[in-house]
Each structure stands twice: as structure tokens, then as C-alpha cells.
Amino acid sequence: MPEVKDLSPLAFHILLSLLDGERHGYALKREISARTGNKLVPGPSLLYGNLNRLLEQGLIVESGDRPDAHLDDERRRYYAITPEGIDAVQAEARKMKELVRLAGAYVAL
Amino acid sequence: MWLFEVLLRLYPAGFRAEYGDSMRLAAREDLAESGWLIFAWRMLTDFAMNWPNLLLTELWQDSRDACRNWARHRLTTLIAVLSLAVAIGTSTAVFSSVNAMLFRDLPFAKVDELVMLNYHFAPIFKGKSAVEDWVRKSQYLSSSLSYSTGSFQFGEPGSSLQVKGAETTANFFTVLGTPVWLGRGFLPDEDVPGKTDVAVISHGLFEQAFGGDRSILGRTVTIQHRKLLVIGVAPPTFDYPSGASFWPPKMFDWDSLPKTGVTFQMTVGRLKPGLNIDSAQSAFWAEASQTMYGQSATMKPNLMLLREAIAGTALQSSLLLFASVLAILWIACGNLAGFLLSNFASREREFRTRIFLGARRGRIWQQILTECTLLGLLAGSFGFALAIVATRWLAAYQSPEAAFMQFELLDWRVLGFGVGSAILCGLGCGAIVCLSGGWRWRHAMTIAQVALAGVLLGLSSRMTESLLHLQRVQPGFDTQGVWTASISLAGTDLERTDYLKRSLERARQLPGVVDVTAVDYLPLSKGGFAGNSYRVPSRHEPVFAIVVDTAPGYFQTVQTKLLAGRDFNESDARVAIVTQDFADLYGGVQQVLGRKLETVPADPDSPTVIGVVESTRFVKLSAKASPIVYKPILKRDRSFFALLVRGSIQPNDLGAALRAIDPSVPVYDIKPLKDRITDQLKRPTYLAAIMSFFGIFSVVLTLIQVFGACLLQLEQRRKELAIRISLGATVSLLRRFIAGKLAYPIWIGLIAGFVLRWPADQLLEKMLTEEFLAAGGIDWVSPSLMGLMVALVLMLATRGIALLDPWKHLKAE
Incomplete structure (x- = not known):
């Protein structure tokens, strides 16, 4: 499995979204856009490029579970977070928290 | 969506195969939500930001696969790569030479307007105003320059440094459109006789002879025993024509700088604005047909682009x-x-x-x-x-x-x-x-x-x-054991025939010498040759023959067979020895012996043939032998000649012996005659x-x-x-x-x-x-x-x- 380096902001948001359950690509995009107040609106190649990288790193997997056929489009691909993915998102959050703590000593937050 | 479909096709194949459908679905929903303008903007920015990264990632993966595959077929890969490498390497090298000749910028302005006139019929010998008048009336030229190249002695008497130079018209740098690098170019009237003792020197000469000292401007240099004032330095790498190192504006002051060999006057013109080369050639030929060259069967006038003339x-x-x-x-x-x-x-x-x-x-x-x-x-x-x-x-x-x-x-x-x-x-x-x-x-x-x-x-x-x-090929002479040394007496006050006799005598005294002689133009020399037209019985038209001045013993030195008659002696004057192919024009060896040659134009001092030697390839090894008329050099007052010495000698001894006669006379190009064939x-x-x-x-x-x-x-x-x-x-x-x-x-x-x-x-x-x-x-x-x-x-x-x-x-x- 490829080594996990620092997560990009988009990869972090993807993992955060998947903590709530499986999502397909476009649902992830909508959720990330809404969560960030449209500050981060990933285009298709950016989103799927990140998903591809997370798949290669083993932080997410493609899910075999699908909704009912009448609610689903077979071209959609669903993704789920793996335990490694959960570890990675926790580690990234801790790192951010530490950064905020360090910054708090110098600037008013 | 068509924009998205176009962009989707540009994504790497692997990524497209994997996520194409999902992306298409997402894009459709995005378009429905955000409107086409925002959608198009998002798609374009998304493509621009991510496409290079995705492509590189996939190419990197393919490259690793390729390396693994090559490693499995090492030998065949190596052969394929090496054969293509040799092909690409040689073609790139050859293309660089084609590029240098055809495409690269020459150090001239608007180079495609510059043309070379191969037969000079401009009234260059009638003076500057005649040339200016010719250009003014020209249908195809807006300006023209002339030059003549040669080899000159550079430095004070005693120096044997020979440099190439070009005597030019004052507008040389102006017509070429090449500004001088330092100092100034020629003033318009600096080619008028009496004002021509100035020169622009090359950047190479400026660096090598004067150490890049800018104070050379305004100082004089000695060239061919004449003082010339340095007024400018040409740009680096500029050495047109023929690797020239200095340019004095002496085209109309021809006799002021002594010459050391054959010189040719060349004319370069700049076409009138907007005139193409075909139209210029038509106008040129129309003009040339009015001259003697236009009537000549052998000397065809031609006008060609300077770029092509240089590449040759x-x-x-x-x-x-x-x-x-x-x-x-x-x-x-x-x-x-x-x-x-x-x-x-x-x-x-x-x-x-x-x-x-x-x-x-x-x-x-x-x-x-x-x-x-x-x-x-x-x-x-x-x-x-x-x-x-x-x-x-x-x-x-x-x-x-x-x-x-x-x-x-x-x-x-x-x-x-x-x-x-x-x-x-x-x-x-x-x-x-x-x-x-x-x-x-x-x-x-x-x-x-x-x-x-x-x-x-x-x-x-x-x-x-x-x-x-x-x-x-047998050139008609033997180079074995023959050494040559070139000597220039131009610009000296020495009595030339006396110097020539003394140098022959000095060379004869060297140990190991078998034969010594002198000649004005060496066979197979790059420097050119002289010639004259002769009227012969077998032809209606005059025949052109090369004229070579030699000292007694020349044919023995180079082992050219004397077929009939005798060699020159020291007292000979107004006599000639001809080659067999010249004799054949008279009907044979016996028919030409004792005949007085008829030169064109007629000369009362025309020589009488005293001998016939075998034919010689004098100009080129590959060209057929040309008719040659040999004349005695001891009566010709030549300012330059070459000494030929046969025997086992040391070239340094020969140089030292000749320089000892008079240190102010440059002795150069001491090399075996064989080298000329090798060249x-x-x-x-x-x-x-x-x-x-x-x-x-x-x-x-x-x-x-x-x-x-x-x-x-x-x-x-x-x-x-x-x-x-x-x-x-x-x-x-x-x-x-x-x-x-x-x-x-x-x-x-x-x-x-x-x-x-x-x-x-x-x-x-x-x-x-x-x-x-x-x-x-x-x-x-x-x-x-x-x-x-x-x-x-x-x-x-x-x-x-x-x-x-x-x-x-x-x-x-």
C-alpha cells in the first residue's frame, strides 16, 4: 500500500464526508461545497483525481453496497472509508488542532 | 455538455476509462444546478488545473511499465535504440550544417535582399562616380559594394604574420547593414584616393594582436609596409569575406596597397525594395547581354542570393x-x-x-x-x-x-x-x-x-x-621530396629579380638539396592562377591558357618530362615552354617548336616556343589538364613567388636561410608540395x-x-x-x-x-x-x-x- 503523506484539504473533506457513510462522487462534491460555504467546489477531474489517489492509498474503498435500483444509477460508484482512512483523518485533525494551539500563542484567535 | 465531452476526451485514457462515466453523470447534474456559464467556467478551470497532474501520473506509470518491458528484452532494445540514435545523431549533425547555410541569420541586415554578381561589369575600374552612376541607373539594385580579398603582411617589417584582408568600397558596412562594434565605420568619401589610409579591424585581430585594448582606435597599424589608421572594430565573429581580419576602403585606390597574388573584384548588391530575385535576375541578364560577358559562350553572367553564393x-x-x-x-x-x-x-x-x-x-x-x-x-x-x-x-x-x-x-x-x-x-x-x-x-x-x-x-x-x-590520377608532376616556401616582396624596396636569384642561391647551398627552382603560381594552389588568350591555327576562337612563370630547373625539380626542345636558362627572355595539349592545338610538338605565340590582344613581345613538356593538371586534380604556357620568371619582376626545393632538407633550415637574406621579407607556407594534393x-x-x-x-x-x-x-x-x-x-x-x-x-x-x-x-x-x-x-x-x-x-x-x-x-x- 502506498505511503500516506499529508492529506490535501479536498482529500480531508472527502474523508470527513465518508465518516457519515458511503457516498458517490457527486454527493461528496455537494456536501463539501455546502460544508465550506462554496469556498471549495471541486470540479470533476479534481474530485475523481483525489478519489483515485485515496483508493490507491487504501484510505477509501469502492463499496459494493448499492441503494435500491429505482433510486440508483448504475453508472454511479460509491465509496466507503477504511480503518486506515479513519486513522488518517484523525491524525490530520490532531495535526490541525496542534497547529491552532501553537498559533494561539502568537495571535488572537 | 459538448464542452465537457471535448475536455473529457483530452484526459488520459486510464483516468477517462475509470471515471469517465461518473464524471459525465456528475457534470450533467452540475450543469442542471449551476447554469451553463458557471458550469463552463468550472469545467475549464478544473481541466487546466488538474489535467497536467493526471497526465503526468499516468505517463509515469506507463514509463515504469515500459522500463520493465525493456529490461526483459535488453539486447533487442539496445540494438533498436542505438540504431535510431546513430540515425538521429547523424541527421541532426547534417541538419545543423544545412541550417547554418540556409536558415541561420547571417551577420547582415535583410540578408535576402543581398545578391552576388558573379561577373563584374560594373565600371569599378572607372572610379567611384562611375559606379555610383551605374547603381543610380540600375533597374534592380538600390546600392552596391565591391571588395577584393588577399593575403597581407601584418605588422612592422620583420614580422612574418600573414593575415587575410578585404579592400572594399566605403559603403561596405552600410550596404551589408552591419554596424561596427567599436569606433566608427567608413565615411562616405574615405574611399577617394588620398583619404583611404584607414581600416576597420576584426574583433579577432583586436583581441589577439592588441589584447582587446580599446586605445587601438586612432592608432596606426602597418599592413604591407603601409600605415593605416584604425577607426573601428567589426562585431565578434564577423569575418566576411573569406575570413578577413581587416578592411581598408581602397577599392578605388587600387595601387596604394601592394598585392601578393591574384586578386578578384567581387560585387555585392542590395536589391531594390520589394523586388524578388527572379525579376532582379531578368533585369541583370538584360543588362549583361549588352556587355562582353553577355556574348561569351563560356563566362555566363549570373546574379544569385548572397546566402547561396556563400554556401556555394x-x-x-x-x-x-x-x-x-x-x-x-x-x-x-x-x-x-x-x-x-x-x-x-x-x-x-x-x-x-x-x-x-x-x-x-x-x-x-x-x-x-x-x-x-x-x-x-x-x-x-x-x-x-x-x-x-x-x-x-x-x-x-x-x-x-x-x-x-x-x-x-x-x-x-x-x-x-x-x-x-x-x-x-x-x-x-x-x-x-x-x-x-x-x-x-x-x-x-x-x-x-x-x-x-x-x-x-x-x-x-x-x-x-x-x-x-x-x-x-597522375597530375603530370612528382611531389615526392619537394618542399615549397612562399615569399612576398610586395611593399619592399628590394630589387626583385636580384632577391629571387639570391634566394635560389641560398637554397642551393642547404645540405641535402638536389634541385631548386622558383615559380609564381604553385600547381594545385588555392590562390588562383594567371592566364592569357592565344590565337592558335586549329581554332577560330582564341584559346585560354594558364601562364606560369618559372625559373630554370622547374621541370627537373617536379619531374615533369621535357618532350622536345630545352629548359629555360638565366639569360632567356621572350621565350616560352608549352604543354603537350597546347602543342596539339598547333598540330603537334614539332609544329609548335620555334613558333611565335599570338596573344590576344596582340603583343609585339610575344614569346617564341623553345620547348614542350608533358601536360599537367595545374588547377584541380579532378579537372582535365589545361593548356599551359611557361615563361621565364627571372625577366618578369614578380612581387611574389614560391621556391621549390627537392631533396632531404629540414623545413626550418629552409625558412631560416631565406629569412637571413632580408628579415623584412615574409617567408610563409613552408610545406611539402604533396600537401597540396592532400588538400x-x-x-x-x-x-x-x-x-x-x-x-x-x-x-x-x-x-x-x-x-x-x-x-x-x-x-x-x-x-x-x-x-x-x-x-x-x-x-x-x-x-x-x-x-x-x-x-x-x-x-x-x-x-x-x-x-x-x-x-x-x-x-x-x-x-x-x-x-x-x-x-x-x-x-x-x-x-x-x-x-x-x-x-x-x-x-x-x-x-x-x-x-x-x-x-x-x-x-x-
């Missing part, structure tokens, strides 16, 4: 080499494609499995194209290293006129050619593999390769044969060597290709052959069967090569004006040799059939 014959031979290397490049591409076809044929199962598992054909093609392009680039980088070496070699053989157009590899056109040919070769081979893996393409390539290799082999054998013929053979040897290399290399590449194709036939038909053996077929029958599968493209290639030889020969004769080509004819040897080598290769490649074990291959059945 070197351009034509470079174009010939370029055509040859393109053929080699094609053959090498054929080899690479052959290697790739075999390679991908052996991986067919891998590709089929991947397609079965869902990989799209586009993804497979992308991988093949990436692999092929990488191979091309790898070969290109090796080739570029080779080109650096080859370019230095080519530059050493450049003509002096084009010497300042240095071969430059770091030129965008040359770099573009090198990189472009590497990528195109790779992509082209990849396209062949993608579009068809079948034998149709392979046979087509074999036909082209065999045909081109046959043509190149034929041309190289003709050039080698011509060179050997040239080396065997004449230098360029033909170079062309024959490089063409031979091309011929042999193309044949080797073709044989490798045939060998590879034969092995692939064996590999693909292994099971069929096993069945045939088990049914009783003999090994020799099967070898003929396999060879027969490749026979028809080889036969067609051999025939095509044989047919193409004729136009190729015509092209060769048109391009090589060096006159050293031996007569061409129907060449059966090259195609026969080629056919024989191909047959041998087929025999070698099919040897494996004898080792085929039918039971091993039919076990499954």
Missing part, C-alpha cells in the same frame, strides 16, 4: 548528405517499428487479458505510444551526444567562405529537428504498431528499407570508386567516407530487420513447422518455405533500389559539382551484393529449424 558547393553536398541521412532515419525507424511489432506481438496475450478485464483499447494504445515515444526520446538523447561529436567533424571540413557560419547545435531549429525527429520516429512507430500488427506493414517497411539501403550502397560505392580513381583530396575523402558509412550502416540496419522478421516468422509458425516436420517435410524444404515468406518484399526492394539508382545518380551528379565523380553506369554489383547478404542472413536465421523438436510442440495435441 558546400550547400549542395550538405543537401546530398541530408537526403542520405533522412533515408537512414527512415531505415532506422523501420528497424524500431520491426522491433516493436515483434515485442508487442509477444505481449499480445497480456493486452488481450487486459481488454478482457475491462481495459479500453485507448488505454492500451496510450501505453504503446508512451513506450514508443520514450524509446524515440532515449535514442534522441544518445543521438544528440553523437551529433556533438559529428558536428565538430563536419565543421572541420567546412569551406572557408562559410567558415564564419559556425555549426551550432544549440540553435532552436537544430534542437527542434533533433527532438522533433525523435518524437516523430517514436510516435510513427507506435502508430504502426497500434494500427496494424500484421505482416503487411512489416513487408512494406522491408521493401522500403531494402530499396533505400541498395541506393545508398550504390551511391557510396560510386563515390569510393571515384575517390580511388582520383588518388590514382585537394580532403573534401572528396570526407564525402566518400561519410557516404560509405551511410551505405554500410543502412545495409547493416536492413540485414538486422530481415533477420528479426525471419525469427518472428519462425516464432509464429513454430507449431505449423512442427506439424510439417512430423508429416515428413525436410529441414531444407522448411528453410526455403520460411525464406520464401520474406522473399517477395526483398525482391521488390532490390528491384526498386536498382530502379531508384538512376534518379539518385542524376541527383548526385547535380549536387556534387566537385567534378571528382567517376562516370556512372548500370551498377549490377550493389544489388547483387545486397541480395547475397540478405540470402546469407536468411540462411543464418533459419538455422534454428534444424533444432526444432516436433514432439515438444505437439505434446498438447
Whole structure:
């Protein structure tokens, strides 16, 4: 499995979204856009490029579970977070928290 | 959505195959939500930001796969890459010379307006105002300059430094559009006699002779014993014409600088704005027809672009080499494609499995194209290293006129050619593999390769044969043990005949000397020769003959046979010795002896023939012997001459003995007479060597290709052959069967090569004006040799059939 380096902001948001359950690509995009107040609106190649990288790193997997056929489009691909993915998102959050703590000593937050 | 579909097609094939459908779905929903303008903006920015990263990621993955594949086929990969590298390297090197001559900027402004007039009929000898009047009335020129080049003694008396210089008109730098680098150019009236003692010096002379000291401006330098005021320094690398190191505006003050040899007046003009070369030539010929040159049968007036005039014959031979290397490049591409076809044929199962598992054909093609392009680039980088070496070699053989157009590899056109040919070769081979893996393409390539290799082999054998013929030519004199030394008395106050006699005497006293003589123009000299027209009984028109002034003993020194009469003695005057071909114009040796020659125009002091010697190739080793009239130099008051000394002497002793007579007289070019023949053979040897290399290399590449194709036939038909053996077929029958599968493209290639030889020969004769080509004819040897080598290769490649074990291959059945 490829080594996990620092997560990009988009990869972090993807993992955060998947903590709530499986999502397909476009649902992830909508959720990330809404969560960030449209500050981060990933285009298709950016989103799927990140998903591809997370798949290669083993932080997410493609899910075999699908909704009912009448609610689903077979071209959609669903993704789920793996335990490694959960570890990675926790580690990234801790790192951010530490950064905020360090910054708090110098600037008013 | 059409914009999205277009962009989607541009994404790497692997990414598109994996996420294309999901992206399309997401894009459709996005379009419905956000409106087309925002959607289009998002798609474009998304593509621009992420496409390079996605492409690089996929290319990196394909590259790693390619490396793994090459590692499995090390030897064949190495052969394919090296053959393409040699082809790209040589073609880039040759292109750099073509580029230097045809495309690179010359150090002149608007160079395509500059033309060279090969026969000068401008009234240059009538003075400046006559020239200005001629240009003013010209239908095609807006301005013109004239120059004459020569070799001059530079420095104070006692210095033996000889530099090349060009006496010019005052508008030399203005018409060329080349501003001086330091100081000033000539003032408009500085070529008027009395004001001409100024000079612009070259940047090289400024650096080497004066250490780059700018205070040289306003100081005087001594050239040919005359003081010239330095007023400017030419730009770095500018040494037009003929590697000139200084330029005095003395074209209309002809006698003020003593000359040391034959000089030619050249005229360069700038065309009127908007006039093209064809119109200018028409106007030029119309004007020339009114002059004596227009009526001449032998001296055709011509006006040509200065760029072409500078490149001269070197351009034509470079174009010939370029055509040859393109053929080699094609053959090498054929080899690479052959290697790739075999390679991908052996991986067919891998590709089929991947397609079965869902990989799209586009993804497979992308991988093949990436692999092929990488191979091309790898070969290109090796080739570029080779080109650096080859370019230095080519530059050493450049003509002096084009010497300042240095071969430059770091030129965008040359770099573009090198990189472009590497990528195109790779992509082209990849396209062949993608579009068809079948034998149709392979046979087509074999036909082209065999045909081109046959043509190149034929041309190289003709050039080698011509060179050997040239080396065997008897010039009519013997160079063995003969040393030459050039001496210039120009600008000195010495009594010239007296000095000549003293130098002959001094040389005679050297130990080991057998014969000593003097001559004004040495045979096979690059410096030119003098001549005169003579009226002879056998011809209505006057005959042009070379006139050479010699001292007594010349024919004995160079071992030219005296056929009748006698040699000169010291008291001879108004006598001549002629060559046999001149005598033949009078009806034979006896008919010319004792005859007074009739010069044109008539001269009351015309000489009487006292001897006849054998004919001599005086001008060029490759040109037929010309009629020569020898005259006694001791009565001719020559300002320059060359001493010829036969015997076992030390060249330094000769130089020291001559300089001891008068240190102010420059003695230079002390070298064996043999070197002049070697100089004449230098360029033909170079062309024959490089063409031979091309011929042999193309044949080797073709044989490798045939060998590879034969092995692939064996590999693909292994099971069929096993069945045939088990049914009783003999090994020799099967070898003929396999060879027969490749026979028809080889036969067609051999025939095509044989047919193409004729136009190729015509092209060769048109391009090589060096006159050293031996007569061409129907060449059966090259195609026969080629056919024989191909047959041998087929025999070698099919040897494996004898080792085929039918039971091993039919076990499954």
C-alpha cells in the first residue's frame, strides 16, 4: 500500500464526508461545497483525481453496497472509508488542532 | 455538455476509462444546478488545473511499465535504440550544417535582399562616380559594394604574420547593414584616393594582436609596409569575406596597397525594395547581354542570393548528405517499428487479458505510444551526444567562405529537428504498431528499407570508386621530396629579380638539396592562377591558357618530362615552354617548336616556343589538364613567388636561410608540395567516407530487420513447422518455405533500389559539382551484393529449424 503523506484539504473533506457513510462522487462534491460555504467546489477531474489517489492509498474503498435500483444509477460508484482512512483523518485533525494551539500563542484567535 | 465531452476526451485514457462515466453523470447534474456559464467556467478551470497532474501520473506509470518491458528484452532494445540514435545523431549533425547555410541569420541586415554578381561589369575600374552612376541607373539594385580579398603582411617589417584582408568600397558596412562594434565605420568619401589610409579591424585581430585594448582606435597599424589608421572594430565573429581580419576602403585606390597574388573584384548588391530575385535576375541578364560577358559562350553572367553564393558547393553536398541521412532515419525507424511489432506481438496475450478485464483499447494504445515515444526520446538523447561529436567533424571540413557560419547545435531549429525527429520516429512507430500488427506493414517497411539501403550502397560505392580513381590520377608532376616556401616582396624596396636569384642561391647551398627552382603560381594552389588568350591555327576562337612563370630547373625539380626542345636558362627572355595539349592545338610538338605565340590582344613581345613538356593538371586534380604556357620568371619582376626545393632538407633550415637574406621579407607556407594534393583530396575523402558509412550502416540496419522478421516468422509458425516436420517435410524444404515468406518484399526492394539508382545518380551528379565523380553506369554489383547478404542472413536465421523438436510442440495435441 502506498505511503500516506499529508492529506490535501479536498482529500480531508472527502474523508470527513465518508465518516457519515458511503457516498458517490457527486454527493461528496455537494456536501463539501455546502460544508465550506462554496469556498471549495471541486470540479470533476479534481474530485475523481483525489478519489483515485485515496483508493490507491487504501484510505477509501469502492463499496459494493448499492441503494435500491429505482433510486440508483448504475453508472454511479460509491465509496466507503477504511480503518486506515479513519486513522488518517484523525491524525490530520490532531495535526490541525496542534497547529491552532501553537498559533494561539502568537495571535488572537 | 459538448464542452465537457471535448475536455473529457483530452484526459488520459486510464483516468477517462475509470471515471469517465461518473464524471459525465456528475457534470450533467452540475450543469442542471449551476447554469451553463458557471458550469463552463468550472469545467475549464478544473481541466487546466488538474489535467497536467493526471497526465503526468499516468505517463509515469506507463514509463515504469515500459522500463520493465525493456529490461526483459535488453539486447533487442539496445540494438533498436542505438540504431535510431546513430540515425538521429547523424541527421541532426547534417541538419545543423544545412541550417547554418540556409536558415541561420547571417551577420547582415535583410540578408535576402543581398545578391552576388558573379561577373563584374560594373565600371569599378572607372572610379567611384562611375559606379555610383551605374547603381543610380540600375533597374534592380538600390546600392552596391565591391571588395577584393588577399593575403597581407601584418605588422612592422620583420614580422612574418600573414593575415587575410578585404579592400572594399566605403559603403561596405552600410550596404551589408552591419554596424561596427567599436569606433566608427567608413565615411562616405574615405574611399577617394588620398583619404583611404584607414581600416576597420576584426574583433579577432583586436583581441589577439592588441589584447582587446580599446586605445587601438586612432592608432596606426602597418599592413604591407603601409600605415593605416584604425577607426573601428567589426562585431565578434564577423569575418566576411573569406575570413578577413581587416578592411581598408581602397577599392578605388587600387595601387596604394601592394598585392601578393591574384586578386578578384567581387560585387555585392542590395536589391531594390520589394523586388524578388527572379525579376532582379531578368533585369541583370538584360543588362549583361549588352556587355562582353553577355556574348561569351563560356563566362555566363549570373546574379544569385548572397546566402547561396556563400554556401556555394558546400550547400549542395550538405543537401546530398541530408537526403542520405533522412533515408537512414527512415531505415532506422523501420528497424524500431520491426522491433516493436515483434515485442508487442509477444505481449499480445497480456493486452488481450487486459481488454478482457475491462481495459479500453485507448488505454492500451496510450501505453504503446508512451513506450514508443520514450524509446524515440532515449535514442534522441544518445543521438544528440553523437551529433556533438559529428558536428565538430563536419565543421572541420567546412569551406572557408562559410567558415564564419559556425555549426551550432544549440540553435532552436537544430534542437527542434533533433527532438522533433525523435518524437516523430517514436510516435510513427507506435502508430504502426497500434494500427496494424500484421505482416503487411512489416513487408512494406522491408521493401522500403531494402530499396533505400541498395541506393545508398550504390551511391557510396560510386563515390569510393571515384575517390580511388582520383588518388590514382597522375597530375603530370612528382611531389615526392619537394618542399615549397612562399615569399612576398610586395611593399619592399628590394630589387626583385636580384632577391629571387639570391634566394635560389641560398637554397642551393642547404645540405641535402638536389634541385631548386622558383615559380609564381604553385600547381594545385588555392590562390588562383594567371592566364592569357592565344590565337592558335586549329581554332577560330582564341584559346585560354594558364601562364606560369618559372625559373630554370622547374621541370627537373617536379619531374615533369621535357618532350622536345630545352629548359629555360638565366639569360632567356621572350621565350616560352608549352604543354603537350597546347602543342596539339598547333598540330603537334614539332609544329609548335620555334613558333611565335599570338596573344590576344596582340603583343609585339610575344614569346617564341623553345620547348614542350608533358601536360599537367595545374588547377584541380579532378579537372582535365589545361593548356599551359611557361615563361621565364627571372625577366618578369614578380612581387611574389614560391621556391621549390627537392631533396632531404629540414623545413626550418629552409625558412631560416631565406629569412637571413632580408628579415623584412615574409617567408610563409613552408610545406611539402604533396600537401597540396592532400588538400585537394580532403573534401572528396570526407564525402566518400561519410557516404560509405551511410551505405554500410543502412545495409547493416536492413540485414538486422530481415533477420528479426525471419525469427518472428519462425516464432509464429513454430507449431505449423512442427506439424510439417512430423508429416515428413525436410529441414531444407522448411528453410526455403520460411525464406520464401520474406522473399517477395526483398525482391521488390532490390528491384526498386536498382530502379531508384538512376534518379539518385542524376541527383548526385547535380549536387556534387566537385567534378571528382567517376562516370556512372548500370551498377549490377550493389544489388547483387545486397541480395547475397540478405540470402546469407536468411540462411543464418533459419538455422534454428534444424533444432526444432516436433514432439515438444505437439505434446498438447
